[in-house]
Amino acid sequence: MLALDVGGTKLAAGLVSVGGVILTRGTTATVGADAEALFGRVATLLDESRSVAERHGHRVIACGVGCGGPMTPGGEAVSPLNIPQWRQFPLRRRVDEHTGLETVVDNDAKALAVAEGWLGAAAGEANYIGMVVSTGVGGGIVVDGRLLDGATGNAGHIGHVIVEPDGRPCACGGRGCLEAEISGPSIEARTGQPPEIASTETIERSGMLLGRARSSVMPLLDLRLATVAGSVALGFGAPFFAAAQAELARGARIEFATGARVVPGGLGDDGPLVGAAALGLRAVTRQ
Numbered sequence: 001m002l003a004l005d006v007g008g009t010k011l012a013a014g015l016v017s018v019g020g021v022i023l024t025r026g027t028t029a030t031v032g033a034d035a036e037a038l039f040g041r042v043a044t045l046l047d048e049s050r051s052v053a054e055r056h057g058h059r060v061i062a063c064g065v066g067c068g069g070p071m072t073p074g075g076e077a078v079s080p081l082n083i084p085q086w087r088q089f090p091l092r093r094r095v096d097e098h099t100g101l102e103t104v105v106d107n108d109a110k111a112l113a114v115a116e117g118w119l120g121a122a123a124g125e126a127n128y129i130g131m132v133v134s135t136g137v138g139g140g141i142v143v144d145g146r147l148l149d150g151a152t153g154n155a156g157h158i159g160h161v162i163v164e165p166d167g168r169p170c171a172c173g174g175r176g177c178l179e180a181e182i183s184g185p186s187i188e189a190r191t192g193q194p195p196e197i198a199s200t201e202t203i204e205r206s207g208m209l210l211g212r213a214r215s216s217v218m219p220l221l222d223l224r225l226a227t228v229a230g231s232v233a234l235g236f237g238a239p240f241f242a243a244a245q246a247e248l249a250r251g252a253r254i255e256f257a258t259g260a261r262v263v264p265g266g267l268g269d270d271g272p273l274v275g276a277a278a279l280g281l282r283a284v285t286r287q
Contacts, residue, residue, distance in 0.1 A: 001017070001281055002015060002046065002062070002099065003063070003064050004045070006068060007068065007134065008080065008083055008135035010028070011027065020277065026049065032085055046063075062101055062284045064278065065104065066279065067108055069108075072153065077089065082136050091105055104282075106153065106279050108276075110140035110155075113131075113275070116130045116266060116271070117130070118274070121265055121267075122225060127144065129217060129226050129227075131229070132265075134230035134231045134233075139157065141223075143223075158214075158217060161178050161213045162177060163177070164181055181206070182206040182232070184231065187202060187206065203243070208244070214252070215247060218260045227266070228262060229271050233264070234268065241263070244262045245261070248260060
């Protein structure tokens with residue numbers, strides 16, 4: 001599988017086996033003066049991965065793409081909040097035309113949720129929410145073994161659950177969204193420090209706010225497990241997850257939601273590309 005992850009800070013592409021093993025990867029910064037310049041960087045990464053496949057005799061059967069949202073169904077037009085160069089950019093068509101492969105595009109957090117259920121911390125679970133906290137905050141919801149899409153394909157955007165009424169302005173136009181409070185850029189804007197050197201207070205507050213969002217979502221959807229990945233969440237580590245678990249336990253008190261867990265994602269840095277590949281594999285096998 002050819003896999004592409006489009007993030008607000010970094011682009012990554014690679015070859016992933018049908019068993020979920022990353023064979024090769026390349027990365028570059030998410031920069032470009034305009035939409036075409038940015039896509040040029042995407043195209044270069046894809047070409048490099050295809051070249052490796054050809055040299056080693058690998059047969060590439062499809063391309064899966066995880067991209068920040070929102071987007072129209074199937075990624076036909078993407079407008080990632082953290083990538084201002086792309087507004088209604090025809091990502092699926094452009095990747096399809098460039099590679100000549102069947103291309104599947106979905107929200108990057110939804111892709112990561114699929115990966116966690118395939119090979120990560122939610123393996124074997126039929127009901128869970130997967131989440132990423134990084135440059136942005138997103139999620140994917142799996143119920144009865146099925147990834148939820150919603151009316152426009154954007155289901156799972158937990159980053160835009162309000163956790164602080166009248167809180168910080170969000171790129172979506174709202175205020176007090178989870179993304180506006182705990183994403184990497186939001187933390188730096190609020191504290192003057194990047195998340196890599198965040199204070200204990202900032203780490204615990206971020207975990208608490210994530211737990212607050214989860215305490216609404218878990219009872220709503222009758223979920224018992226939440227996985228959280230992304231550079232901010234995994235970088236904050238145990239204190240972040242402890243604060244999130246404590247707030248979830250405090251807020252989700254209805255009987256069927258008690259005991260719900262928040263755990264770190266199990267795939268680390270591999271998650272985004274494994275998730276993108278999982279999208280392509282599901283399409284090819286019609287799963």
